[in-house]
Every structure is written in C-alpha cells, then in structure tokens.
Amino acid sequence: MAGAPAYSMMIDPKPHSRAPPPPSPGFKMTTGDVGILKSTLLPSFSLYSGLSVAAYAVAQSTDRLEIKDWLWPSAQVLNAWLTAIGRPMYETGITFPDAWRGLTWSEKLLISGVTVWGTRLFARIVSRSLARGKDDPRYEAQKKEKGFWKTALFKIFLPEAAFLSFISLPITVPYSMGDTTLSVSTNTLSTVRALGVGLFSAGFALEIMADTQLELHLNEREDLCRYGVWSLVRHPNYLGDTLVHISFLLMNITDSFNPIVLLGPLANYLFLRLVGGDKKTEESQEKRYQQQDTHKYEQLCNWRGEKNSFWPSLKDLTNPWALAVVGCGLIGVVAEEIVRSSLTMR
Known part of the structure; x- marks a missing residue:
C-alpha cells in the first residue's frame, strides 16, 4: 500500500549503529548455503561437546549423572549470547553496547526469552539437586550397569550435545543470517510475533x-501430584518446555527466518518424548513404585488411563488451570506490546 512504512521499520527497526557484516562468508548466508552447517551446527556442537566432556569429568568424579542436566539450560543460554553478541564483537571489533543496539527487536526478544527461560531452569535443577544431596533416582539404575562410566561419555553426554546442537538452531541461526526469507504482510508478522510471545509466556x-x-x-x-496444572497432563513441565521452544521458532519467522530452524523444536520434542523426558521418567517411576510403593504404582496406572502424558484433551481446555495458562500468555503479549511501544516512542 502506498505510503505504508516498510516492515523493517515498523516491526523490527534495525539500528543505524548496527555494525556491517565482515567479509567472512560464514557470517551471513542464504537459505541454501551449505555454510549453515559450518556457521551454526558445528560451532554449537563444538561448544556443547567441550562442555559435555567437562561435565562428564565432574559427574564421574562425584558419581552424579545429573550434572549433565545442569548443562542443558545453561549451555543454551551461553550459546545464544556467544552467537548474538560475542561473535560480532570478536569478528568486527565492536563494543558490547554496539552489539546489543545492532540487534533487531525480535532478536532482543529471542535472546531475552532464552536467557530468562534457561536461567530459571538452571536454578531449579541446581537447587533441587543440592537439596536432594544425591543423584536423581532416574539415574541410579543406569549407573548400576557394568562399566557404565567407561561408556557414559559416548552413550549419554556427547549424544545429548548433538541433540542440543539441533535444538539450538532457532537461537543461533537468526544471528548468522540476513533478512527474512518470507514474503508476508506486516500485519501477519505482527500476529506471528504476538503468538510467539504468547506461547513463550504460557509455556x-x-x-x-x-x-x-x-x-x-x-x-x-507422598502420593502423586495430580491437581493444579498436573490435572491437565501427566508432565506439564515438559509441555511448557515444548511451548517455549516453539515460541523461539515463531520469533525467527518475524525476522531472519531459515527453514532449517524447524529442526529445533522438532528435535526438542523428540528428545522429551523418546529419549530423556516423560518416557524415561515414567519408566523409572514404574520400576521404583512397583518395588517400593504399590499405592503410587496404582495411582500411576490409573493416571495413565485418565490423562495423556504430554497433550491435554479437548475437555481439559476448559479446566481453570488451562485458562490460567492461557491468561499468562495474554498478559505476556500485552506486556511486550507496552514495552515495545514505550521504547519506540522515545
């Protein structure tokens, strides 16, 4: 429409102080550029594998496999900041304030969301671990396997580093690309951004x-918790984590979008469902409850027949706790709009 402001100025104004990209071919790329492997997956895996080796050494020396869980959120936050801020500072010689001002609004939203989510989860995992004083019950049976620690690095720590490399695509790719590859209207992009903020807030x-x-x-x-948000699904924390990672994908769409970022939330979902999430948790619970607490075991069996492990049923959408979660999402959308408008008006 004639006279309408451009998308880059309406939704995600790119500051004039943004440093120009260096001549290195790996810093900016197109959708089909094979350099995306070199510029995102390989650096991420290098970072995560190095941290995993260190975590493995600590875990083995303390006989606490749960040390790897400390790494899961903290490594993602570190990777996001290194890619968004550390990398341009190193390659172009700009200062931290200039690197921050050079980010678009969507990029700032993304890295802020990753930081808030990861910091809270890290604090939760560490505090629970320290309060428990011993390893997570899910891992005790694993450690009894013959020669467990001799193979744990290659069977557990490094495979999780590989998963993290794919999961992190939505929080690394947008800082290594040019403008959006999608041709959609400004109103559509505004709606997508609001949906992303809402999903993050709800999750x-x-x-x-x-x-x-x-x-x-x-x-x-001492029985199973089945009220509150636990009345929606058997593992609401994993559902919340999934919504958060989907929101990272949506924030990509509003700025620098590359289809490869779709692998991020997909890898996270597969990991939570098939590798280290509700499947492993309930397998551990079933074995322990059968041996130690028959009442909890009966509760778990009945609960499986009543609630899905991950996704709420249609009737659960009217549950007051589901409405509370949706309400939190709406509050997040309103808060983001107020903050963005106030900063734009300055």
Missing part, C-alpha cells in the same frame, strides 16, 4: 506452575 508460566505445585505437594504428601 514459561506452565513450567513455573508445575515445578512450584510439585514442590509444595512433595512437602505435604
């Missing part, structure tokens, strides 16, 4: 609610 709130309600329950009772 983040769901994780907090799930962890808080479970901790309060365990302090008062």
Whole structure:
C-alpha cells in the first residue's frame, strides 16, 4: 500500500549503529548455503561437546549423572549470547553496547526469552539437586550397569550435545543470517510475533506452575501430584518446555527466518518424548513404585488411563488451570506490546 512504512521499520527497526557484516562468508548466508552447517551446527556442537566432556569429568568424579542436566539450560543460554553478541564483537571489533543496539527487536526478544527461560531452569535443577544431596533416582539404575562410566561419555553426554546442537538452531541461526526469507504482510508478522510471545509466556508460566505445585505437594504428601496444572497432563513441565521452544521458532519467522530452524523444536520434542523426558521418567517411576510403593504404582496406572502424558484433551481446555495458562500468555503479549511501544516512542 502506498505510503505504508516498510516492515523493517515498523516491526523490527534495525539500528543505524548496527555494525556491517565482515567479509567472512560464514557470517551471513542464504537459505541454501551449505555454510549453515559450518556457521551454526558445528560451532554449537563444538561448544556443547567441550562442555559435555567437562561435565562428564565432574559427574564421574562425584558419581552424579545429573550434572549433565545442569548443562542443558545453561549451555543454551551461553550459546545464544556467544552467537548474538560475542561473535560480532570478536569478528568486527565492536563494543558490547554496539552489539546489543545492532540487534533487531525480535532478536532482543529471542535472546531475552532464552536467557530468562534457561536461567530459571538452571536454578531449579541446581537447587533441587543440592537439596536432594544425591543423584536423581532416574539415574541410579543406569549407573548400576557394568562399566557404565567407561561408556557414559559416548552413550549419554556427547549424544545429548548433538541433540542440543539441533535444538539450538532457532537461537543461533537468526544471528548468522540476513533478512527474512518470507514474503508476508506486516500485519501477519505482527500476529506471528504476538503468538510467539504468547506461547513463550504460557509455556514459561506452565513450567513455573508445575515445578512450584510439585514442590509444595512433595512437602505435604507422598502420593502423586495430580491437581493444579498436573490435572491437565501427566508432565506439564515438559509441555511448557515444548511451548517455549516453539515460541523461539515463531520469533525467527518475524525476522531472519531459515527453514532449517524447524529442526529445533522438532528435535526438542523428540528428545522429551523418546529419549530423556516423560518416557524415561515414567519408566523409572514404574520400576521404583512397583518395588517400593504399590499405592503410587496404582495411582500411576490409573493416571495413565485418565490423562495423556504430554497433550491435554479437548475437555481439559476448559479446566481453570488451562485458562490460567492461557491468561499468562495474554498478559505476556500485552506486556511486550507496552514495552515495545514505550521504547519506540522515545
């Protein structure tokens, strides 16, 4: 439409102080550029594998396999900041404030979301680990396998580093690309950004609610927690994590989008469902409850027949706790709009 402001100025104004990309061919790329492997996956895997080796050494020396879980959120936050801020500072010689000002609004939203999500999850994992004083019950049976620590680096730590490399694509690729490859209207991009912010807010709130309600329950009772957001699905914390990672994908669409970032939330979902999430958790619970607590085992069996492990049913969408989660998402959208508008008006 004639006279309408351009998308880059309407939604994600790119500051004039943004440093120009260096001549290195790996710093900016097109969708089909094979350099994406060199510029995103390989650096991520190098970072994660190095951190995994260090985590393995600590885990083996302390006999605490759960040390690898400390790495999961913290490594993603570190990778996001190194890619978005550290890399341009190193390659172009700009200062931290200039590197931050050079990010678009969507890029700032993305790295802020990753930081808030990862920091909270890291604090939760570490505090729970220190309070417990021993390894996570899910890992005790694994460690009893013959020669466990001799093969754990290659069977557990490095494979998880590979998964993280793919999961991190939405938080590394946008800082290594040019402008968006999608040709859609400004209104559509605004809607997508709002959906991304809403999903992040809802997923983040769901994780907090799930962890808080479970901790309060365990302090008062010894049976399974099946109220609050735990009345929606058997593993609301994993559902919240999935919503957060989908939101990272949506934030990509509003700025520098490359189809390869679709692998991020997909890899995260597959890991949570098939590798280290609800499947492993319930396998461990079933074995322990059968041997130690028949009441909990009966509860778990009945619960499986009533609730899905990951996705709520249609009737659960009217559950007050589902409405509370949706409400948190809407609050996030409104808050982001207010902050963005106030900063734009300055």
